[in-house]
Amino acid sequence: MLHPENDKGEIVLLRPEFNFMSITLQIKQAVQLAVQQVYQTEIALTDILINETKPEFEGDYTLVTFAFSKKLGLRPDEIAHKLGENLLEKADLIQGFNVVKGFLNLILREDVYFKYLHQIRKQTNFGMFAANGQKVMIEYSSPNTNKPLHFGHLRNIFLGSALSNLLKNNGYEVVKANLINDRGIHICKSMIAWQKFANGANPENTGIKGDHLVGDYYVRFNDEYKIQIQSLKDAGMSQEEAEKKAPIMLEAQEMLRKWESGDPETLSLWKTMNDWVYSGFYHTYQRMGISFDAMYYESNTYLLGKEIVEKGLTNGHLFKKEDGSVWVDLKEEGLDEKLLLRGDGTSVYITQDIGTAVLKYNEHHMQRSVYVIGDEQNYHMQVLKLILQKLNEPRADGIFHLSYGMVELPSGKMKSREGTVVDADDMVDEMIATARKNTEELGKVDDFNAEELQTLYHTLGLGALKFYLLRVDPKKRMIFNPQESIDFHGFTGPFVQFTHARISSIFRKANPDWKNESTTDEHSLNEDEKGLIRMLDEYPLVLQQAGEEYNLALLCNYLHHLAKSFNGFLTQHSVLKAESAATRLFRLQLSEVCKHVIQHGLSLLGVDAPERM
RNA sequence: GGUCUCGUAGCUCAGUUGGAUAGAGCAACAGCCUUCUAAGCUGUAGGUCUUUGGUUCGAAUCCAAACGGGAUCACCA
Structure with a gap:
């Protein structure tokens, strides 16, 4: 029932023709005038509270006068009566009124309704807003390439997609973005398992959807990993040590090193398996009516992230520790020091996010950038925004984390290891x-x-x-x-x-x-x-x-x-x-x-x- | 432990810029299809809005504390 207002407390008219017609706004204006006439007092439209009248009372809309009571130093019911009488006499949209305590129930003339209906019928696109000149990017979905989408992703995808539709409708220019997390140890795990156990299985010769096929080998990796840990523990190793020393894990890490050094064979397998996943994702998106305007790949953005960090180092926004690692000091912001580059110069998670954020802005120059990401990353997103602000990156203030809660099963969280994940x-x-x-x-x-x-x-x-x-x-x-x-x-x-x-x-x-x-x-x-x-x-x-x-x-x-x-x-x-x-x-x-x-x-x-x- | 967040009907959720007797859906029970689609409608039952204190004409809503969930605080992503 409220009208939106700006910083100055003025009513904002996103699309004047709607608000001009709006019945509640008509009433507010009438009330504003009545207060002025009866009490010689100016009152802001935003201070006028109009509700729909509860069914048990007679009337269409109800003015709540308690708030005026303090300002005018008069009894609410007295104000209600006075305003009601004034409105009945002066405002041609009011046909009658009654007062219950501080509630002024207003009875509208029927032609107010008729006129309103006719006006919105003339609007062929009732509900659509005129362009506002603002550009917003909405990043959503953002899957890892080692397993198929699950039910939790669906909340993310539908939120991002629907929000894109809504903001577009509300006058924004919208860029729908998807950031693919295509690099890192997780995809190497699927790759190793595929090499060892697949015997050349692929989507064509098995008929299995690409993302599911790769996901199967990710699961296979974990199964094998568990077995190896157990046998190492049986041989007297501690849990922690066994987790580190399991051969299949060492192989995955070795593969990651090969990937980072550009080993052609590794890159080829990586590319092949990712393509399987993409075609699987594409099929899923398509049947759900989901699309994107811009695709980003972390394998492309992490290097840019490194560059930004190097630049921040020379600008003095960041600092280097003795081991060569690069950090940002967020103590002033109430947080801690955060690592941005490891001592060996390799990037961490947030480094590539910095790179992606800058790349996004360079390509689209949007005023706002929305990230649809689960609430377990609240802290991470807070840090990302602070770092970008600290580095004076343009529009860092326009970053907004649309944080959503996890989808859980009655038994608790979905866990892939326990097979409780609901596949999309x-x-x-x-x-x-x-x-x-x-x-x-x-x-x-x-x-x-x-x-x-x-x-x-x-x-x-x-x-x-x-x-x-x-x-x-x-x-x-x-x-x-x-x-x-x-x-x-x-x-x-x-x-x-x-x-x-x-x-x-x-x-x-x-x-x-x-x-x-x-x-x-x-x-x-x-x-x-x-x-x-x-x-x-x-x-x-x-x-x-x-x-x-x-x-x-x-x-x-x-x-x-x-x-x-x-x-x-x-x-x-x-x-x-x-x-x-x-x-x-x-x-x-x-x-x-x-x-x-x-x-x-x-x-x-x-x-x-x-x-x- | 620090920070953040949530606590409303048996269950899943609305309602939180403070306003009248806190609302929906599911589940339960009782009705309504010669009438524009019964995937619907109507009614009954179900509440100490976690608790305690505070702010005031008025608190589910704001503040404080307690209790109980959850997230996070990695040279993981």
Whole structure:
């Protein structure tokens, strides 16, 4: 219900035509004027609190006057009465009022609703914002190349992808970026295991998807590693020593050294196996409707990172220790000293992140750079931003870590070693299969051909999955119960999709000429209709707030609420068989906007809205 | 131990720039399909908003402490 404000406390009009129409803003302006007239006091629009009136009271919107009470030194109910009388007399949008303690319940004239609905109907892209000249990069997904994507990645991917859609909608120029972690000991582990155990197995001759194939050898490495540790321990070695001395681990480390020194054979294998993984990832992204504008590879950026660090050393922002290692001092910032280059000159994790950040900026010159990364890296991201600021890298202040909580199983964390990881491809398959099962049981689309059915199952399965992962506040960790799987009832994607299909059904059965109809009859609004219009009024604000807070859950909640309200409306009132021609026309218009908002909102979440289901 | 973070119905989550009697979904129970799609709707039941103290007209929301989860504090990535 609030309008966003800038530093000066002024209302910000992202797209003036929306806010001009907004019912709540109209009321606020009227209240502002009333306060001025009755009490000769200026009051900021942002200090005016307007809520929707609770159903148990009479009214449409409610002004809370407690805050004025302190400023004016008067009783809240007295202020409410005075303002109510003034508004009734002066403001032509108010038809009546009542006062309960400090709450001034306002009854709007019906034509306020009609006018609003007509105005948003004129907006062909209601919910879309004009370009704001700002460019933002959003990095998400960012997988390692040693194993397939799992359920935890899905939260990351859907968050990043939906956030990209949302910010684009809200007027930003968006660059979707993916940073591939393609180098390091983890990929060498898969490579070693493949060399030793695969007998030349590849995606073609096994039919196994490339990322899964490589992942299998990563698992195989760990199995072998465990066995070797055990036998070394049986021979009297300590756990710690055995972990260091296990031959297969030494081989992996040797391979990493070869990789870093540019050994052609090693590089060739590395490239081959990474390509298997990429084609697997590509397939997974594609079926989920995920895409990127810019790809970054850590194997490309770590060298740039080194350069930046060297430069920082000569600038005196960094310092060198006796062993030749390079450090940054973050004690002033309340942190510790952090290592940036090892004594032997090799880079560490954060070095390549520094390089990537600079490369990103050099290529795109964006004002803001969002990193969708799990909350276990909060500290790391804080350090990265501080270092870049310290090095005076441009737009370091524009870095934002969209930190999301881990997806956990009821039994706790997913652990690959314990085989409790839920694979992303399996999950998508399972959701599509569930969609199929539910659809077949209901038997509503028996006339669909095979292709239409495939599309529908895909739409519903992915809709359920995406909505499920986006409906929770990203900051909070969430628990996923695979046994119960994901429901298609209640607060879910398919529920919202279903509402869209129902509305679509109405329009299929209406005379297509209804848009040309006109009537001079009067239609009197009922509470359900008013409630729906109030919800539509809220939509641009929800989008704006969701964008500013990087919180897609707000949009999910809104869409569920809207769909729920619409379903309630539909069971109470008939559209096509309305009492009068005017009512029928009005309800068609209202339904049309609701359909648009549902479709538009879902599209931002990356979810399709089916015409039938 | 330091820092950060979370604690709301049996379960999963909303609600947190302080506002009326704290809301959804799932699970449970009772109803509603000759009427635009029942993947729906309505009702019942379910709460010491972890606890204690503070701030005030008013606290789930802000502050402090305690208790209980989680993350992190690597020359790993």
